[in-house]
Amino acid sequence: MKRQIPLALVILFGWLMLALYFIPLEGAQKINENLLDWTAIIGIFALALGIWSLISVNVDKIQYKKRDWPYSIVTLFGLFAMIVFGLKFGGADSMFQGQESYMFRHFFDDILIPIFSTMFSLLAFFIASAAYRAFRARSALATILLVGAIIVMIRFFPFIAEYTRPVADWIINVPNLAAKRAIWMGVGLGIVATGLKVILGIERSYLGRD
Amino acid sequence: MNYYTEKITRALLPANATALLVALLLACATLNVSAQESVVEEDAVGSALVAPVGVSSVTASDAPNDAGRAVVVTFVPAPVPQSEDQALTLSYEIHRALSQDGPWKKVGAMPSDTTAIMTFKDAGGRDTTSSDYFPTETDLYYRVRSMTVDTALFAESEIAGPVQGIGQWWNSGRSPVFWFVLFFTILTLVFLNVARKRGDSLYIRPLAGIDAVDEAIGRATEMGKPILYVLGLGTASDIATIASFTILGRVSRKVAEYQTDVIVPCYDPIVFTIAQETVRSGYMDAGRPDAYRDEQVYFVTQAQFAYVAAVNGTILRERPATNIYLGKFFAESLILAETGAIAGSIQIAGTDEIAQLPFFVVACDYTLIGEELYAASAYLGREPLLLGALKAQDYAKAVIVVLAIIGVIMTSMGYEWFAEAFKVVG
Amino acid sequence: MSNNQTNNNSNLSFLERLMLLDRRWVFLVLALVVVSTYYIPMKVPVPASTEVRSIYDAVEGLKEGDKILLAIDYDPNALAELHPMTYAILEQCFRKKVGVIITSLSQNGPGMAEQAILDIVDSTALPRTYNGVSYPGREIINGVDYCFLGYRAYFELVITGMGQNFRTFYSRDYYDVLLDSIPIMKDVQNYDDIEMVIDISGSNVVDAWIKYAAARYDVKLALGLTGVMMTDYYPYLGSGRIFGLMGGLLGAAEYESLADNPGLAMDGMKVQVWAHITIILFILIANIGYFGTRKKRGL
Numbered sequence: 001m002k003r004q005i006p007l008a009l010v011i012l013f014g015w016l017m018l019a020l021y022f023i024p025l026e027g028a029q030k031i032n033e034n035l036l037d038w039t040a041i042i043g044i045f046a047l048a049l050g051i052w053s054l055i056s057v058n059v060d061k062i063q064y065k066k067r068d069w070p071y072s073i074v075t076l077f078g079l080f081a082m083i084v085f086g087l088k089f090g091g092a093d094s095m096f097q098g099q100e101s102y103m104f105r106h107f108f109d110d111i112l113i114p115i116f117s118t119m120f121s122l123l124a125f126f127i128a129s130a131a132y133r134a135f136r137a138r139s140a141l142a143t144i145l146l147v148g149a150i151i152v153m154i155r156f157f158p159f160i161a162e163y164t165r166p167v168a169d170w171i172i173n174v175p176n177l178a179a180k181r182a183i184w185m186g187v188g189l190g191i192v193a194t195g196l197k198v199i200l201g202i203e204r205s206y207l208g209r210d
Numbered sequence: 211m212n213y214y215t216e217k218i219t220r221a222l223l224p225a226n227a228t229a230l231l232v233a234l235l236l237a238c239a240t241l242n243v244s245a246q247e248s249v250v251e252e253d254a255v256g257s258a259l260v261a262p263v264g265v266s267s268v269t270a271s272d273a274p275n276d277a278g279r280a281v282v283v284t285f286v287p288a289p290v291p292q293s294e295d296q297a298l299t300l301s302y303e304i305h306r307a308l309s310q311d312g313p314w315k316k317v318g319a320m321p322s323d324t325t326a327i328m329t330f331k332d333a334g335g336r337d338t339t340s341s342d343y344f345p346t347e348t349d350l351y352y353r354v355r356s357m358t359v360d361t362a363l364f365a366e367s368e369i370a371g372p373v374q375g376i377g378q379w380w381n382s383g384r385s386p387v388f389w390f391v392l393f394f395t396i397l398t399l400v401f402l403n404v405a406r407k408r409g410d411s412l413y414i415r416p417l418a419g420i421d422a423v424d425e426a427i428g429r430a431t432e433m434g435k436p437i438l439y440v441l442g443l444g445t446a447s448d449i450a451t452i453a454s455f456t457i458l459g460r461v462s463r464k465v466a467e468y469q470t471d472v473i474v475p476c477y478d479p480i481v482f483t484i485a486q487e488t489v490r491s492g493y494m495d496a497g498r499p500d501a502y503r504d505e506q507v508y509f510v511t512q513a514q515f516a517y518v519a520a521v522n523g524t525i526l527r528e529r530p531a532t533n534i535y536l537g538k539f540f541a542e543s544l545i546l547a548e549t550g551a552i553a554g555s556i557q558i559a560g561t562d563e564i565a566q567l568p569f570f571v572v573a574c575d576y577t578l579i580g581e582e583l584y585a586a587s588a589y590l591g592r593e594p595l596l597l598g599a600l601k602a603q604d605y606a607k608a609v610i611v612v613l614a615i616i617g618v619i620m621t622s623m624g625y626e627w628f629a630e631a632f633k634v635v636g
Numbered sequence: 637m638s639n640n641q642t643n644n645n646s647n648l649s650f651l652e653r654l655m656l657l658d659r660r661w662v663f664l665v666l667a668l669v670v671v672s673t674y675y676i677p678m679k680v681p682v683p684a685s686t687e688v689r690s691i692y693d694a695v696e697g698l699k700e701g702d703k704i705l706l707a708i709d710y711d712p713n714a715l716a717e718l719h720p721m722t723y724a725i726l727e728q729c730f731r732k733k734v735g736v737i738i739t740s741l742s743q744n745g746p747g748m749a750e751q752a753i754l755d756i757v758d759s760t761a762l763p764r765t766y767n768g769v770s771y772p773g774r775e776i777i778n779g780v781d782y783c784f785l786g787y788r789a790y791f792e793l794v795i796t797g798m799g800q801n802f803r804t805f806y807s808r809d810y811y812d813v814l815l816d817s818i819p820i821m822k823d824v825q826n827y828d829d830i831e832m833v834i835d836i837s838g839s840n841v842v843d844a845w846i847k848y849a850a851a852r853y854d855v856k857l858a859l860g861l862t863g864v865m866m867t868d869y870y871p872y873l874g875s876g877r878i879f880g881l882m883g884g885l886l887g888a889a890e891y892e893s894l895a896d897n898p899g900l901a902m903d904g905m906k907v908q909v910w911a912h913i914t915i916i917l918f919i920l921i922a923n924i925g926y927f928g929t930r931k932k933r934g935l
Contacts, residue, residue: 018391022384025377026277026336026346039447040790043480050479050509053486057508068527099746100811108747113712116744119515120713123541124911126548126573128666129659132918134572136926146919153912156886156905158680165683172867180564180867183580185610187562190581191449192391193603196398198452202595203587318828335800335826342801342825513743514839515713540839541713541864552659565868 007201014199054079082107148175259297262356263288264365265328270352270373273331275384275635278346278377280333285354285367287328297358299365304330307351310369314353322356346375383635393609398602405598412597419558419576420586423457423534426556427464430531436471437461438530440521440546442537442561443514446480449584450562454536455488456587461534462492466501474507475524477517482509518542522549535559535574536583539566547573560586649932655925657918666914673910680905684890687873691834691858691880692894695728698831703735703824707835707845708752709791711744714838714862720888720901721836721860722752726782728895730760730774735820736782737802737830741791741841746810749784778811779818786810792844799853801825827855832879836860842869850877860887 013035020032058072085107088098095101137143148171154160155168197203265285273280288299299322305314317332332352334344351371355364405412430437439458444451458474465472474489476482486507493502510520525533526549533550535543536559543559543566550557551573559570560578570577578586581603588596613632620628648656684692698704706725710718729736738753740746757776776782785806788794797804802824803815815821823829833855835845842859849855850872856879859869863884872878882891885908888901 022381022388023379024276024381025379026279029277036793040793043790046479046483047512048479050476050482053482053504053509054511057505060505071523105747108744109751112744113715113747115519116513116515116712117715119518119545120541120716122545124670125663125666126544128911128915128918129662130544130548130569130572131915132657132659132662132922135919135922137923138926146923150916150919153916156680156682157909157912161681161683165685169685173870176867177870181871183564183567186581186607187564189603189607189610190562190584192394193398193599193606194449194452194584196391196395197596197599200398202402202599203452203456333828337801340801340803340825514711541862565864 003204007204011199011201014195018199051079259358259360259363260295261363261365262291262297262299262358264356264367265302265354266367267327268352268354268367268370270350270370272373272376273333275378275381276333276375277336278375279336279344280331281350281352281373281375283330283332283352283354283370285328287322287326288356288365297360297363299356300359301357302328302330303355303357304332305353305355306332307353308345308348310351310371319357344375346377349374386632386634394602394606397606398599401598401602401605402595403598405594405601408594412594412601414585414589414597414600417578417582417585417589419560419578419582420457420589422556422558422576423461424464426532426534426558427461427468427470429556430465431468431470433531434470435531436473436528437465438521438525438528438533438550438555439472439474440533440535440537441474441476441481441485442535442539443477443517443542444481444538445478446484448538450536450538450560451478451481453584453586454560455484457534457536457590458485459488459492460590462489463496466493466496466498469498469501472506473524473528473530475510475517475521476508477510477512477514479509479512482507514540514542518545521546525549525553525555529553530555533557535561535570536578536586537561539563539570544569544573550574649929651925651928652932653925654921655929657921662918665918666911669910669914670907673907676906676910678906680889680902680909682886682889682893682902682905684894685887687881688887688890689880689894691725691860691882692728692891694832694856694858694879695725695734695834696732698729698732698734700733701735703737703820703830704729705737705739705827705830705833707833707837707841708738708740708745708749709742709835709841710748710838710862711742712748715748716900716904717862717884717888718836718838718860719748719752720885720899720904721882721891722748723756723899724888724891724895724897724901725834725836725860726752726756727760727897730756730776730781733781735780737820737824738782738784739794739798739806740785740787741794741844742837742839743787746784746787750810753782753784779809779813780820783818783820784810785815791841792848795844795848796852799827799849799855827853832856832858834858834860838862838865846872846877858882860891863887 017035020028058076061069061072085101085104086098087096089096135146135149137146151164152168152171155164157164194203265288268283268285270281270283273282283304291298301322302320303316304318306317307314318330320328320330334342337343349372351369353369354367357364427437439461441451441454462472472489474485476485489507490502493499510517522545533555535546539561540563547557547559547570557574558576559574560583561567561570562580562583567577567579585600588600617629708722726736738749740749760776761773763773786809788805794805806815808814809818827849833845833849835842835857837859842861845857850857858880859878860882861869866881866883869881873881882888885901885904889905892899892902
């Protein structure tokens with residue numbers, strides 16, 4: 001029963017959503033909108049569960065002094081500090097001005113932005129190291145890839161850009177796109193096939209077991 | 211602020227002679243424009259212009275494939291002025307009324323720069339309190355007003371209508387999708403039947419990435435280290451995430467059998483609840499429900515790079531024997547995979563995000579490319595039903611390839627109707 | 637693992653070492669190059685591509701009083717690439733007195749949007765010169781020249797909802813002001829009342845803009861994306877679903893150059909050029925090592 005009811009709901013709503021795609025009638029669209037609203041509502045409940053999981057895992061670490069437990073204090077501090085600073089009440093003189101509050105803005109501008117930018121910047125270093133290890137002229141095909149990559153990299157270099165840019169644009173827009181489209185086609189069909197398997201009740205792994 | 215102050219200083223100083231030249235040209239252009247405007251004003255005020263000829267052949271018809279909240283108005287634009295004293299039409303205003311006698315409401319405007327038949331779609335919403343409200347199943351009348359530079363000088367068209375906006379039961383613009391889904395469903399059902407008869411003898415080419423999963427779990431057991439399973443940044447409705455759940459179920463069952471550990475940090479709260487259930491079920495299937503702990507599967511955050519920081523931290527602290535990244539990944543793919551490589555883990559990745567595939571291929575030991583990830587559930591389970599669906603997918607792909615080739619040939623030969631027949635509208 | 641690799645490297649020939657450099661050397665050299673080249677006074681010319689120029693031309697072709705929607709859908713991580721695009725477009729619109737309605741559908745987007753708005757509003761209060769023409773300092777007024785609607789969760793629903801009416805999801809703006817009382821929003825009901833949408837995005841919100849706004853509501857849509865995302869969206873340009881595309885720092889620099897608004901992107905191009913040269917050199921070093929040791933490896 002624990003699996004049959006969810007499965008029945010999936011099959012019912014799966015076919016319903018598929019049918020609604022083809023019916024432009026207003027009543028059908030209202031049902032569609034209501035179902036989408038439900039997604040939002042379920043998401044908010046799940047978020048509460050998620051936050052509860054985050055708190056319980058970290059409190060547990062602190063309580064039993066598990067390995068690296070001080071990091072959990074930082075996590076919980078960050079979570080609660082942003083919630084508190086983001087509160088809004090008490091009029092214009094209050095320190096709780098929601099996202100406009102002094103502390104919230106400074107936490108965002110001076111802590112979050114630099115940290116996020118740093119994380120993203122790591123990508124430049126990892127790309128350099130990955131390129132160093134991957135681009136080797138092992139075979140004819142690998143050599144083509146290597147040459148293509150270098151042309152794309154030098155496409156905007158001063159003095160040579162007018163020669164390299166058209167070639168690089170061609171590489172990006174023709175062979176690169178052709179290969180991508182081939183994968184997209186497979187992915188697109190795979191999505192339809194998996195979607196069908198779900199609404200036909202063949203694919204049930206999301207219910208907790210395969 | 212500093213950044214901008216610096217830029218303003220830069221902008222205040224003309225960079226080079228080209229900038230000065232451009233400035234000169236622009237200044238000339240500005241003078242020219244103001245001169246033209248003044249002539250028009252003089253014309254409008256000084257001479258007695260007559261109204262232009264109105265538009266003709268106004269038609270109004272219900273817009274197809276909608277909820278009944280739109281009407282399409284077409285008209286033939288007015289001819290160019292025949293005499294010098296006739297005002298030039300600058301734009302057309304489309305007016306709507308509930309009766310032929312009005313009151314008329316302006317519902318849109320179009321510039322008069324086209325000479326072909328003009329089409330205007332008057333569409334609105336169902337909110338009666340909004341100015342955008344469009345009454346459905348109600349008689350409506352339309353007229354087009356040709357506007358000139360003088361707002362008091364215009365020409366009205368004849369009235370078109372009555373017309374009603376009526377909701378349709380079927381969106382014919384999406385019919386190609388319907389036929390494809392129908393064809394694909396029939397194909398799937400046929401192959402399910404074939405699969406039932408032939409059992410699991412249907413051939414699937416080996417997927418090294420999936421074969422490596424068992425080996426990776428064995429390695430983790432030998433090393434006494436955990437397995438890190440990352441479901442990516444997708445939501446529970448993403449097919450890549452659904453495919454990943456299947457493999458997670460299998461991994462958690464094996465992990466429970468081998469008495470090792472799996473860590474699943476989650477990005478999406480709904481994915482987190484499903485992942486928790488999947489892992490718990492895996493442990494139950496293996497007969498070791500007691501070994502499952504809630505902190506194995508946990509929610510981290512919905513901020514992309516905060517999530518990456520948390521997972522990277524876990525990789526560097528726990529040094530997992532194996533990292534499995536299956537699902538939807540974006541810019542974080544290489545950061546995760548390179549950190550895993552630095553930690554010396556065996557890495558298996560798979561995603562349908564094509565832009566991220568090269569990063570995984572470079573930094574991971576095994577990569578499932580695009581649809582290989584979706585095929586994993588059939589490959590792992592070897593269930594006839596799943597194998598049948600996979601076969602149907604292959605044949606559908608073959609049909610699409612053939613149709614694409616025919617389409618290219620037909621379009622090249624000028625028979626565009628073939629490609630048009632597959633076009634989805636709206 | 638890296639330490640083991642370093643110890644083993646002591647027995648290797650020079651060419652083998654070239655091939656098996658520890659990744660930390662790559663990181664160090666690249667970091668030095670990136671930091672040092674930032675101080676080199678060098679200007680990289682960035683001729684504009686057609687796809688960037690079409691966005692610039694579309695904005696430039698707008699009349700005073702027209703309105704556009706600028707969707708700031710990126711988090712601080714994509715700031716380096718995407719912030720300059722936002723600055724250049726916002727600045728161009730304010731200069732042309734085109735109204736800008738700003739939304740933010742990624743979680744940390746509102747912070748990004750506010751930062752850009754405040755910076756530009758501050759800067760335009762000063763007199764400045766473009767193309768040799770001096771403009772007096774101009775006060776940019778919230779609600780008249782722009783309106784910031786802020787963040788709403790579930791971007792697919794919000795984008796679809798705005799097609800019906802902006803008020804469906806945004807009854808109030810980011811500063812808690814009723815939308816109906818904001819002058820710039822007075823005549824704006826839905827996408828029909830704005831000239832175009834420019835989505836600056838570092839996430840999958842962009843897919844929803846294409847799928848719902850452009851496909852369902854026929855909105856004129858242009859995109860500004862991170863470099864890595866760009867190639868995925870070229871097909872939409874070909875199919876006419878979007879009318880312009882800016883990708884990464886290069887796209888941002890092209891726009892800055894077109895808008896005659898040299899900023900961080902044009903400045904950053906020299907760093908990108910040297911970083912790419914460094915990466916190419918590392919690739920060459922690895923290949924020299926690879927070919928030099930082929931015999932030894934019996935290939």
